[in-house]
Amino acid sequence: MLDLARAMRVTESCIRATANLFPPVQFPIAPDDTLLRLGIDDTRVDLLKDHITGDAQFGLPSLTPPRKINPTFLDIGETSTVTDVFVIISQNAVLA
Amino acid sequence: MKLLICLICLLVTIAFGSLSTVNGQSVTLVQAIPLNPEKTDWSVQVAFSPDPTGNNIRRIFIVNVDDGTIIDLNNRVPLTTGVYSYTPSDRFAVAGTGDDAKLAKHYELKALIDKNGKLISTGAPVDLLLENAETATEVRQKVKTIDEADIYIGGEINGAHKRRAAFSAEIKAQKFKPLGSWAYTPFFKLNASTDPDADPDQMEMGLNLRYISSRTRTYLDNEVKIESERDFENTNLIENPRLTFLPTSYPRALRERKNGKIVLHKSLLFLNPFIGGEFGKNVRSPLKAAEGDGIARLVAGVDVRWVFFLKHNEKAPDINWTTTYQRRWLLTDELGFKADENGDLQLRTFGTSPRDYVRSKVSYRITKFFDVFSSYEWGQVPPSFKLIDHRFRLGFAYKFRFGVE
Numbered sequence: 001m002l003d004l005a006r007a008m009r010v011t012e013s014c015i016r017a018t019a020n021l022f023p024p025v026q027f028p029i030a031p032d033d034t035l036l037r038l039g040i041d042d043t044r045v046d047l048l049k050d051h052i053t054g055d056a057q058f059g060l061p062s063l064t065p066p067r068k069i070n071p072t073f074l075d076i077g078e079t080s081t082v083t084d085v086f087v088i089i090s091q092n093a094v095l096a
Numbered sequence: 097m098k099l100l101i102c103l104i105c106l107l108v109t110i111a112f113g114s115l116s117t118v119n120g121q122s123v124t125l126v127q128a129i130p131l132n133p134e135k136t137d138w139s140v141q142v143a144f145s146p147d148p149t150g151n152n153i154r155r156i157f158i159v160n161v162d163d164g165t166i167i168d169l170n171n172r173v174p175l176t177t178g179v180y181s182y183t184p185s186d187r188f189a190v191a192g193t194g195d196d197a198k199l200a201k202h203y204e205l206k207a208l209i210d211k212n213g214k215l216i217s218t219g220a221p222v223d224l225l226l227e228n229a230e231t232a233t234e235v236r237q238k239v240k241t242i243d244e245a246d247i248y249i250g251g252e253i254n255g256a257h258k259r260r261a262a263f264s265a266e267i268k269a270q271k272f273k274p275l276g277s278w279a280y281t282p283f284f285k286l287n288a289s290t291d292p293d294a295d296p297d298q299m300e301m302g303l304n305l306r307y308i309s310s311r312t313r314t315y316l317d318n319e320v321k322i323e324s325e326r327d328f329e330n331t332n333l334i335e336n337p338r339l340t341f342l343p344t345s346y347p348r349a350l351r352e353r354k355n356g357k358i359v360l361h362k363s364l365l366f367l368n369p370f371i372g373g374e375f376g377k378n379v380r381s382p383l384k385a386a387e388g389d390g391i392a393r394l395v396a397g398v399d400v401r402w403v404f405f406l407k408h409n410e411k412a413p414d415i416n417w418t419t420t421y422q423r424r425w426l427l428t429d430e431l432g433f434k435a436d437e438n439g440d441l442q443l444r445t446f447g448t449s450p451r452d453y454v455r456s457k458v459s460y461r462i463t464k465f466f467d468v469f470s471s472y473e474w475g476q477v478p479p480s481f482k483l484i485d486h487r488f489r490l491g492f493a494y495k496f497r498f499g500v501e
Contacts, residue, residue, distance in 0.1 A: 008177060029177060030177070043366070
């Protein structure tokens with residue numbers, strides 16, 4: 001299990017990296033936003049999963065100590081909310 | 097007395113929970129975190145959805161449901177969007193050690209949120225944070241809408257006076273499974289009609305191995321498939337690599353801050369260009385002389401998707417407009433057929449001339465699982481390259497996606 005603050009930071013950062021939502025101040029993200037509303041459709045959801053599992057800058061490997069997640073747990077789609085992704089990451093991330 | 101307290105706590109929990117759902121404010125997760133090995137100092141992290149912002153949290157505390165005692169939460173510190181940290185007034189009871197450690201009592205967080213002048217009660221059970229756990233409990237997301245379809249079944253019947261009714265069917269079935277940076281799925285696709293002037297007559301089945309590169313924003317699909325007519329009269333064995341580019345949408349998100357003001361867009365445009373090839377061999381042909389011929393094609397095209405959100409706060413788009421255009425350059429001579437009135441194939445073309453295909457579809461969401469749609473199709477698709485001569489359709493679709501509740 002990963003603490004909420006770090007789980008939310010990983011979630012937000014990976015969503016921003018996937019949809020190129022930079023600078024953050026220009027693209028505010030709310031916990032109940034769906035991925036599609038943030039520019040991540042079903043075709044791009046796998047890019048988000050790749051960021052979460054493999055991105056050394058924003059994803060779980062960037063944490064100290066690094067974390068990992070079983071990709072089959074990331075059962076998300078374009079209508080999943082930021083909170084949905086965050087809950088999955090928080091509850092399923094384990095030490096790498 | 098203890099039983100009565102527990103019962104009251106349970107009723108309060110149910111009442112608070114239902115109220116929070118109705119009012120669209122919830123506590124997503126609550127974690128109790130021991131700050132030292134002796135577990136004398138604790139921190140509590142709370143995630144809200146949506147973020148109520150600090151000053152709107154009027155009251156927040158934890159109830160020990162087992163004995164009715166209250167633990168106050170003080171010293172609020174915002175950590176990130178919607179997540180706050182608190183210092184509890186008492187310590188939590190823990191049973192077990194290592195991965196088996198858990199809270200010894202049933203703790204429930206309660207919060208009173210001021211939302212636009214209305215006071216909303218919400219809450220959630222408290223979890224013990226097992227920071228160094230080696231294993232995790234599987235928690236998967238429930239699937240909500242038709243747009244995440246792994247199975248798609250569409251159909252229509254149309255007819256006219258003194259004319260035989262025509263049946264059309266469109267079926268897609270696939271389920272990607274992760275394999276490191278790769279994903280794979282067996283698949284089956286059918287697009288066919290009994291109307292000879294509007295029959296793509298394309299059936300595909302095989303295995304797709306996909307490499308996902310978030311760095312280059314691309315998918316490399318590698319399909320090994322049987323490409324056939326629905327009755328296997330004309331069948332090819334094909335290896336189909338395809339590189340799909342996934343640039344960011346336009347605009348990048350529905351909500352954007354410009355000149356200090358929040359701008360809400362109503363639509364998003366997604367463009368996915370792709371290039372690839374189709375290489376293989378004919379296995380069965382209506383023209384025996386062509387049987388066993390090699391096949392080599394280059395393919396390029398673009399998938400366009402334009403989504404419209406007519407109402408704010410809707411999770412799925414109300415209108416979906418998708419268009420696919422693809423062109424095949426044939427590197428070897430291939431046959432093109434036309435079905436006559438009896439459904440028999442008649443040779444129409446022979447050679448390497450490029451074959452185009454375009455398809456556009458607009459769908460309007462009536463319910464979560466039910467769409468009405470209008471579509472247009474023109475062009476030629478393998479294996480028989482039958483001409484789809486401006487096929488218009490108006491129909492319905494029922495879709496669902498595999499999910500875990």
